[in-house]
Amino acid sequence: MKVLDLNLYLKQSQPFRFVDEVLYCENTGAIKAKRFFDPAEDFFKGHFPGEPIVPGVLIVECMAQACRASLNYSVGRATTGFLATIERVKFIRPVRPNDELFIEAKPIDMSLAEPAKLPRYCQFRCVVKIANESIAKATLILYQDV
Amino acid sequence: MKDSQCQLLIDGLSQQAPFRYVDRIISISDESVEAELTASILPDRFVATAVVDTYVMLEFAAQASGLILSKKKNQRGLVSSFNNIERVLFNEIHFPISIRSSLISARAPFYIFRFGIYVNNTLVFKGEVSIFLS
Numbered sequence: 001m002k003v004l005d006l007n008l009y010l011k012q013s014q015p016f017r018f019v020d021e022v023l024y025c026e027n028t029g030a031i032k033a034k035r036f037f038d039p040a041e042d043f044f045k046g047h048f049p050g051e052p053i054v055p056g057v058l059i060v061e062c063m064a065q066a067c068r069a070s071l072n073y074s075v076g077r078a079t080t081g082f083l084a085t086i087e088r089v090k091f092i093r094p095v096r097p098n099d100e101l102f103i104e105a106k107p108i109d110m111s112l113a114e115p116a117k118l119p120r121y122c123q124f125r126c127v128v129k130i131a132n133e134s135i136a137k138a139t140l141i142l143y144q145d146v
Numbered sequence: 147m148k149d150s151q152c153q154l155l156i157d158g159l160s161q162q163a164p165f166r167y168v169d170r171i172i173s174i175s176d177e178s179v180e181a182e183l184t185a186s187i188l189p190d191r192f193v194a195t196a197v198v199d200t201y202v203m204l205e206f207a208a209q210a211s212g213l214i215l216s217k218k219k220n221q222r223g224l225v226s227s228f229n230n231i232e233r234v235l236f237n238e239i240h241f242p243i244s245i246r247s248s249l250i251s252a253r254a255p256f257y258i259f260r261f262g263i264y265v266n267n268t269l270v271f272k273g274e275v276s277i278f279l280s
Contacts, residue, residue, distance in 0.1 A: 064200070085233070
């Protein structure tokens with residue numbers, strides 16, 4: 001798998017970058033990413049005071065950024081776009097400070113493997129794990145301005 | 147409800163700054179809520195012209211819907227799922243944004259709300275959020 005240069009392929013930067021590393025397989029379109037949640041992250045102060053938990057919406061952001069980086073790599077630049085649809089995202093258990101998330105995603109339509117035919121919408125199926133335990137699952141559709 | 151009572155409900159949310167995403171309750175009942183996010187409570191995080199990220203709208207939906215549960219049950223909830231989320235407007239979205247959310251299923255401990263988020267009364271984002279009361 002290829003390690004993607006996130007400074008080239010993601011517009012989001014700190015403190016709103018929610019992937020530490022993204023690996024991409026050009027043959028299959030498979031994506032693997034990880035994100036460590038440092039206890040010092042600002043949002044823990046408010047979510048929740050005295051009992052820090054990673055907000056579910058930021059787990060969605062982890063998945064979306066991992067998929068976005070692979071899309072942008074296929075296009076060859078950091079495009080603009082939106083998370084257009086979430087068919088369903090399910091949070092199985094809370095994520096806490098010092099947890100490291102492992103995100104696995106795969107495009108459901110394989111046009112990703114053919115950059116010349118990239119559609120404006122790409123659908124991904126994502127699973128987020130801590131160690132080998134699934135903690136969230138989602139089906140996302142990203143829109144890109146290509 | 148009076149403004150002061152609405153403010154007490156917001157203050158009672160488990161989510162605190164810098165992760166509080168409701169500014170004002172316009173109206174609230176046991177089954178529905180209309181609320182506003184102007185970003186005025188976090189001026190160092192957003193500026194008036196800032197583009198509203200998807201995560202902000204999702205969290206706004208969760209927290210505003212949670213206000214109904216706070217009013218009824220005074221318990222803290224966690225989001226268990228989002229369903230059928232759809233961005234309706236593909237242009238950039240700017241503050242202020244408002245929400246109308248209604249309780250559509252109450253099977254304890256899961257409560258499901260259907261919401262729409264609006265800019266100037268135009269629907270820009272919609273979906274459902276399920277909250278698990280711990």
